[in-house]
Structures are given as C-alpha cells and as structure tokens.
Amino acid sequence: MTTENFESLSDPDLRAIADRMGLGLPADLDRIFVVEEIVESLEEDRLERDRGTEAPLYVEDAKYWCRDDGDVRLADSPPKLETRYNETAVRALVRDPSWAFALWDVSETDRSAIEAAGEDARLFLRVAEIDARDGGKPSFFDIPVSVEDSQWYINLPHPEARYRIDLAFRSDGKVRSLARSLEFVVPRQFMGESAIPPDSRRLLELSGIDDLAIEPAEEDNPSRILRSGA
Amino acid sequence: MKAKGYVALVLNAHLPFVRNPENPTFLEERWLYEALSETYLPLLRVFRSLENDDIPFKITLSISPTLGSMLGDALLGERYLAYLDMQIALGEREAARTVGDPVFGPLSEMYLELYREDRRDFAEHYSRDVLGAFDYHFKRGRLELLTTAATHAFLPNFRLVPESLSAQIETALVSHRTRFGKQPAGIWLPHLGWYPGAEELLKSYNLQYSVVTTRGALLGEPLPKSGSFEPVQCPNGFTIFVRDAAATEAVWADRTGYPADPAYRDFYRDIGFDLPEHDISPFVPGGGGAVYTGFKYWAVTGRTANKRPYDRPAAEAKALEHAVSFLDGRQEKAGAVAQSLDRPPLMVCPYDAELFGHWWFEGPLWIDALFRNARERELQFVTLGEYHHLYPESQISTPEFSSWGDGGYGEVWLDGSNDWTYRHIFKICERMTELAERFPNESGLRERILNQAAREVLLAMGSDWPLLMRTGRSSGFARQKVEEAIGNFGRIYDMLSANTVATEWLTRLEKRNNIFPQMNYRMFRRKR
Numbered sequence: 001m002t003t004e005n006f007e008s009l010s011d012p013d014l015r016a017i018a019d020r021m022g023l024g025l026p027a028d029l030d031r032i033f034v035v036e037e038i039v040e041s042l043e044e045d046r047l048e049r050d051r052g053t054e055a056p057l058y059v060e061d062a063k064y065w066c067r068d069d070g071d072v073r074l075a076d077s078p079p080k081l082e083t084r085y086n087e088t089a090v091r092a093l094v095r096d097p098s099w100a101f102a103l104w105d106v107s108e109t110d111r112s113a114i115e116a117a118g119e120d121a122r123l124f125l126r127v128a129e130i131d132a133r134d135g136g137k138p139s140f141f142d143i144p145v146s147v148e149d150s151q152w153y154i155n156l157p158h159p160e161a162r163y164r165i166d167l168a169f170r171s172d173g174k175v176r177s178l179a180r181s182l183e184f185v186v187p188r189q190f191m192g193e194s195a196i197p198p199d200s201r202r203l204l205e206l207s208g209i210d211d212l213a214i215e216p217a218e219e220d221n222p223s224r225i226l227r228s229g230a
Numbered sequence: 231m232k233a234k235g236y237v238a239l240v241l242n243a244h245l246p247f248v249r250n251p252e253n254p255t256f257l258e259e260r261w262l263y264e265a266l267s268e269t270y271l272p273l274l275r276v277f278r279s280l281e282n283d284d285i286p287f288k289i290t291l292s293i294s295p296t297l298g299s300m301l302g303d304a305l306l307g308e309r310y311l312a313y314l315d316m317q318i319a320l321g322e323r324e325a326a327r328t329v330g331d332p333v334f335g336p337l338s339e340m341y342l343e344l345y346r347e348d349r350r351d352f353a354e355h356y357s358r359d360v361l362g363a364f365d366y367h368f369k370r371g372r373l374e375l376l377t378t379a380a381t382h383a384f385l386p387n388f389r390l391v392p393e394s395l396s397a398q399i400e401t402a403l404v405s406h407r408t409r410f411g412k413q414p415a416g417i418w419l420p421h422l423g424w425y426p427g428a429e430e431l432l433k434s435y436n437l438q439y440s441v442v443t444t445r446g447a448l449l450g451e452p453l454p455k456s457g458s459f460e461p462v463q464c465p466n467g468f469t470i471f472v473r474d475a476a477a478t479e480a481v482w483a484d485r486t487g488y489p490a491d492p493a494y495r496d497f498y499r500d501i502g503f504d505l506p507e508h509d510i511s512p513f514v515p516g517g518g519g520a521v522y523t524g525f526k527y528w529a530v531t532g533r534t535a536n537k538r539p540y541d542r543p544a545a546e547a548k549a550l551e552h553a554v555s556f557l558d559g560r561q562e563k564a565g566a567v568a569q570s571l572d573r574p575p576l577m578v579c580p581y582d583a584e585l586f587g588h589w590w591f592e593g594p595l596w597i598d599a600l601f602r603n604a605r606e607r608e609l610q611f612v613t614l615g616e617y618h619h620l621y622p623e624s625q626i627s628t629p630e631f632s633s634w635g636d637g638g639y640g641e642v643w644l645d646g647s648n649d650w651t652y653r654h655i656f657k658i659c660e661r662m663t664e665l666a667e668r669f670p671n672e673s674g675l676r677e678r679i680l681n682q683a684a685r686e687v688l689l690a691m692g693s694d695w696p697l698l699m700r701t702g703r704s705s706g707f708a709r710q711k712v713e714e715a716i717g718n719f720g721r722i723y724d725m726l727s728a729n730t731v732a733t734e735w736l737t738r739l740e741k742r743n744n745i746f747p748q749m750n751y752r753m754f755r756r757k758r
Binding site (some may be wrong): 064079081094095097101105150151185188190191194208209211212 | 456640654704716
C-alpha cells in the first residue's frame with residue numbers, strides 16, 4: 001500500500017493502524033506525519049524481515065541447491081502466458097493480519113464502458129468492512145486504481161474483521177460495482193483480551209508464548225514486528 | 231518404566247516433481263539424488279541399525295506424493311545409479327588426489343565409502359525400492375506414514391478454489407493407498423499451512439489429525455489451556471497437534487540450533503567451488519559450471535571464511551552430546567509441566583526430513599543417538615497415531631491461520647516475487663472445474679487428456695515454486711515450471727474447446743509428467 005493509499009484512509013483508520021503497529025504517536029500529530037510514520041515503519045519491518053533468516057526456509061531452500069545460478073531452460077520453452085482473461089472479476093486473498101492481496105481483471109466490454117464514460121470516470125477498489133466490530137455502520141475505504149492495474153496489496157485496518165472488495169467505477173457522481181470478491185476474515189495477530197487463566201499461564205510460558213509476542217500489550221504493543229512462525 | 235512425557239518426532243520428506251526424460255543429464259533431478267544419498271538412504275540405515283540392535287524407535291513420516299512418485303519411478307532409479315557411479319568415480323579421483331594427506335585423505339575416503347554404501351543399499355539391499363524399505367518399518371509399527379497435499383500446495387492460498395483443494399487431498403490419498411495399501415490417518419500440512427475451515431475439508435476425507443505451529447494454536451479460539459503440551463480438537467473432531475517451540479528451536483534455529491555447531495560439517499563449502507572447473511566438469515552432468523558435488527571437507531567452524539577441516543570423530547561425539555541434550559531438555563520440560571496436566575505432556579517435534587543428512591550431515595546420527603539414549607528415561611517416543619489412540623479427546627479449539635514460514639502466516643508464498651502466479655493458477659483451477667462439469671463421463675482419448683489437464687493443474691499449485699521465487703534460488707527454473715504447467719493446461723483447454731487433440735504431444739506430455747497414474751479428473755467437480 002502506498003503513501004497515497006494511506007492518505008485516502010480516514011483519520012480513525014489511520015490511528016487504528018498506527019496503534020496496532022505500536023507507533024505511540026502523539027494524539028495531536030498531523031495526519032500527514034501519521035501517514036509518514038506508518039509508511040516508514042512498514043518499510044523498516046520489511047527490511048528487518050529481509051535481514052532475518054527464517055530457519056525452516058533456510059533448510060528447505062538448501063535442498064534445492066545444486067548449482068550456483070538459477071537459470072536453466074526446460075526442454076520446451078514455456079509459453080507466453082495471457083496477461084488478461086477478458087473477464088470482469090476481483091479476487092481477494094488474505095495474507096496476514098495486515099495485508100490482503102487483491103487481483104482483478106476488467107473485460108473488454110467493461111473497459112469500453114469505462115472509457116466511454118469520459119475522462120472523469122474513475123476505477124477504484126472499495127474495501128468494505130462488513131461486520132463492524134463496534135456494531136456501528138459498516139465502513140469502507142476506496143483505493144483509486146488505473147485501468148492498467150491488475151493487482152494490489154491492501155493494508156487492512158482491523159484484524160479479525162470480515163472484509164470484501166468491490167471493483168467499482170465512479171462516473172458522474174454515481175458508483176457502479178463491476179465485480180465483488182468473496183468475503184474474507186483477517187487473521188488475528190494477538191490473543192484475545194480475556195485474561196489467561198492462572199492454571200494455564202505457566203503452561204503457555206513453557207510453550208514459548210513470550211517469544212511469540214502474541215499477547216496483547218497493556219498500553220502499547222512492544223513488538224509490532226511479526227515474529228517467525230515458531 | 232511409565233512415561234512421564236511423550237515425544238513425537240515428525241518428519242516431512244518432500245521434493246517437487248522434477249523429471250525430464252528428454253534430458254539424461256538434467257541437473258535439477260539431482261535434488262532427488264542428493265536427498266536419496268544424504269537423507270533417505272542414511273535414515274534407512276539408521277532404522278536398520280536400530281532394528282538390528284533391538285532398539286525401539288517411533289517416527290511419524292510424511293512422504294509427499296510427488297516424492298513418492300519419483301522414488302517409484304524406474305527412469306529416475308536408473309539415473310540415480312548413473313549419478314552414484316559418477317559420484318563414486320569422483321570419490322576415487324578425490325582419493326587419488328588426496329592420497330597421503332592425513333587430513334583430507336580420510337575425508338575423501340569417507341565420501342567414497344558413503345557413495346559405495348548408497349549404491350549397495352539402493353541396488354542390492356532394497357532392489358531400488360526405497361518406498362518398500364520405508365513400508366517395511368511402517369508394517370512393523372515403527373514408522374507411521376502420513377500423506378500431504380498432492381503437490382505440496384500451500385493450502386491457505388487456495389481457499390478461493392475449493393475444488394482444487396479437494397483434488398489436492400483426494401489425489402494424495404489415492405496415491406498413498408496405492409503405494410502403501412492403507413488410508414493414512416493423518417496429514418502433513420505443507421509448511422504447516424493451516425486455515426480455519428481446513429478441518430472440514432480434511433475430515434471429509436476421513437483424515438483425523440495434523441500438526442500446526444505454536445503460534446497458530448495459541449492464537450486459536452478458545453485459548454488452548456494446555457499450551458502446546460496437548461493437542462486440541464476442532465469442533466468437528468479433527469485433532470490438531472501443536473509444534474513444540476523449544477524442540478524446534480533446539481534443532482532448527484539458524485545460529486544457535488545444533489546444526490550450527492562449529493564441529494559439524496559445513497554445507498556450503500564444496501569442492502565444486504573450491505577446485506578448478508576442469509577438475510570437476512568430468513563429474514557434472516552436461517559438463518560445465520560450478521555445482522555442489524556433495525564432497526565437503528570443512529567444518530562449520532563459525533562465522534568465518536577460514537574454515538577448519540572437518541573432524542568426523544569430533545562431529546560424531548557432538549551429535550551424541552546433542553541427542554542427550556535434546557532428551558534432557560524434553561525430560562526437564564515434561565517434569566516442569568506434568569503437575570499442571572491430567573495426562574503426560576506431549577512434545578511434537580516436526581522437521582523437514584532433508585534437514586537430516588543433506589543439510590545437517592550428522593542429523594541421521596543424532597536421530598540414531600536419540601533412540602539409543604531414550605531407553606532408560608521416563609520419556610516415550612510415540613507416533614501421532616499412537617498418541618491419538620491413547621487420548622482421542624482433547625480440548626476444543628480451532629487454530630488461527632498460520633504457517634512456519636517467515637512472519638508466521640502466508641507471506642512466503644504470496645509476495646512480490648511470486649504473486650503473479652495466482653492469477654493464472656486460479657484461472658486454470660476454475661477452468662479445470664468447468665471442464666470436469668462439462669465432460670463428466672468421458673472415456674478413451676478425451677479422458678486421457680482431461681486427466682493430464684488435472685495433473686498440470688496440481689503441478690502448478692506446488693508450494694516449492696513460489697518458495698524458490700522468493701528465495702531467489704533456482705527462481706528461473708521455478709518460474710518456468712509454473713509457466714510450463716499453466717501452458718500445458720492452456721493448450722489442453724484450447725484443444726478441448728476446438729474439439730481437436732494433438733495426440734503425439736499429449737503422449738509425450740503424459741510420459742514426461744507421468745505423476746498420479748490413477749488420476750481421475752472428475753475430482754475437480756463441484757461438491758454437491
């Protein structure tokens with residue numbers, strides 16, 4: 001998700017993301033700096049993960065080592081794959097508590113309709129949280145995309161929430177949904193708020209819960225970086 | 231002696247399907263040959279040795295359908311013997327090159343003898359039937375054999391195409407029953423990739439249990455009160471064993487795990503890179519380029535380029551020391567939690583089989599030492615099935631979406647390096663279901679072509695390809711394998727749409743991708 005996408009989110013959603021990441025930003029910080037902090041820390045997370053070596057994959061990788069370079073040609077040259085399948089569809093694949101991957105296609109017919117709607121017609125993804133956790137109105141945010149785009153990683157504001165994504169376009173102030181993804185639930189990153197029974201505390205500690213950083217922090221989250229899947 | 235704790239050693243033996251009949255020196259086929267030489271045959275030697283010495287052992291072993299297919303393949307068996315002959319020739323050349331050298335002479339002799347032993351075992355002792363050798367121990371109750379997804383697909387990423395998920399499981403079960411004559415009770419989730427809802431799919435095929443990560447289990451709902459020391463059960467009764475984090479860390483931690491000990495053999499330093507290319511090329515398929523030969527003369531030493539020569543006796547002593555340390559750790563843990571549980575704690579230790587021998591050269595020795603030193607302890611090794619039989623009921627809880635990959639969820643198999651594949655794979659999955667619905671009662675040539683289409687879909691779904699794209703290792707090859715499977719499917723789809731069949735091409739493809747001979751494309755139909 002780019003800076004522009006974060007800028008399109010509401011203040012409460014931005015705050016929710018920042019809180020979940022444990023950024024501890026001052027309450028009166030201007031939204032432009034909130035976005036900056038989020039983008040920077042996500043990049044730091046990515047670099048941190050890239051630097052770390054996840055042992056299982058390290059070993060899994062090793063069984064494929066036989067040459068120093070990776071280039072080999074198969075007997076038959078692989079075909080050139082289609083870039084589009086001339087259908088209007090959007091699919092969403094949840095990846096982790098923060099990200100979903102959306103991929104979509106727009107049929108030639110729908111492309112023509114969008115182009116015919118004039119220069120003001122705008123294609124976008126509408127990411128809707130279906131069962132709002134506070135019982136309020138379902139909320140959504142829009143991500144502008146171009147007709148040439150076909151996939152996007154979407155940062156999701158609320159873990160454990162249920163979402164769906166519409167591929168839509170706006171023209172003359174009207175919104176028309178072209179396709180809708182199946183609903184998906186974002187996995188949780190932290191355990192529930194309910195207290196751990198005293199009898200279980202020691203068993204969970206000996207199971208390694210402290211190293212997993214999955215307990216909700218009391219005030220701020222001390223470990224916003226995802227840990228390896230122990 | 232009554233057990234105060236149970237330990238379940240669970241190994242996943244898997245390699246992707248790589249078979250190229252047109253090219254007798256196809257380098258990536260060496261993945262199989264190296265795993266055979268360094269892991270599967272050495273493990274079987276451990277089992278044989280334990281059996282000869284009346285040492286009881288219990289291991290749960292998943293043999294993936296793709297690996298099973300390759301281990302049972304006559305052509306690959308023939309090529310493996312040719313590989314061994316070349317390795318023996320290299321060993322003889324190395325023995326001559328290092329003769330009289332008190333350090334490297336014995337090491338080259340060690341490798342020469344290992345490859346000779348592999349040849350004797352494969353050709354004579356097991357008559358090329360490695361699966362039969364595992365089955366021998368399975369039939370005697372020492373091994374429990376599990377299956378896994380047909381092409382080791384990372385299941386959470388295919389939730390959008392449920393028919394293809396079903397086909398992964400159904401094909402795996404048919405493949406397992408054909409090889410071992412029995413329905414497996416448990417399934418290995420590739421990369422421990424779990425998602426809520428998987429239990430319904432797995433239970434519908436009469437599978438009873440699997441293993442997830444500690445993170446996935448502890449994030450489950452409701453909270454597993456016994457931590458990782460007991461399994462949990464989904465509301466539908468499917469049992470989930472939980473990986474023991476400390477046991478994982480002891481063996482698998484990158485810098486502090488046992489294999490990182492300075493005494494052990496270094497994996498990376500190989501004569502394929504140390505010696506001049508003209509010294510190695512006569513022993514390399516196709517003749518050129520730097521490759522890993524398997525002849526590695528140096529110890530891990532530490533994070534330095536100045537490696538010490540490998541000292542085999544010192545490494546063997548270290549493997550024994552680490553086995554005892556592992557048992558001590560588990561025993562201590564069992565003692566610490568016993569009073570909080572109403573049954574002896576279980577510690578589930580799942581690893582990739584290829585860790586042992588291929589990556590961690592002394593790994594098979596460590597396994598051998600585990601069982602030899604467990605006898606006088608209050609720890610008991612069990613298979614997952616044995617434990618499940620002893621304790622069929624567990625706390626109800628459904629684990630969270632999880633995997634053992636970086637981040638703990640699904641990002642290894644879905645990131646900027648490999649996300650392009652999903653558009654195409656989802657499409658061929660959907661089209662395969664469409665074909666199965668359109669042609670439910672075909673026979674003859676049309677059935678053959680539909681079955682081949684189904685094979686290509688499953689091959690495209692394999693988790694090895696996105697993993698390799700992410701790590702960068704053999705990423706070009708991985709990309710081509712996915713493109714090839716998608717392209718093959720596309721050509722079949724077009725042929726069926728045009729009502730034509732390129733018979734010669736189809737026959738060639740069937741011979742190359744001859745996996746899953748019992749394929750029934752109808753398993754891609756929608757479940758009603």
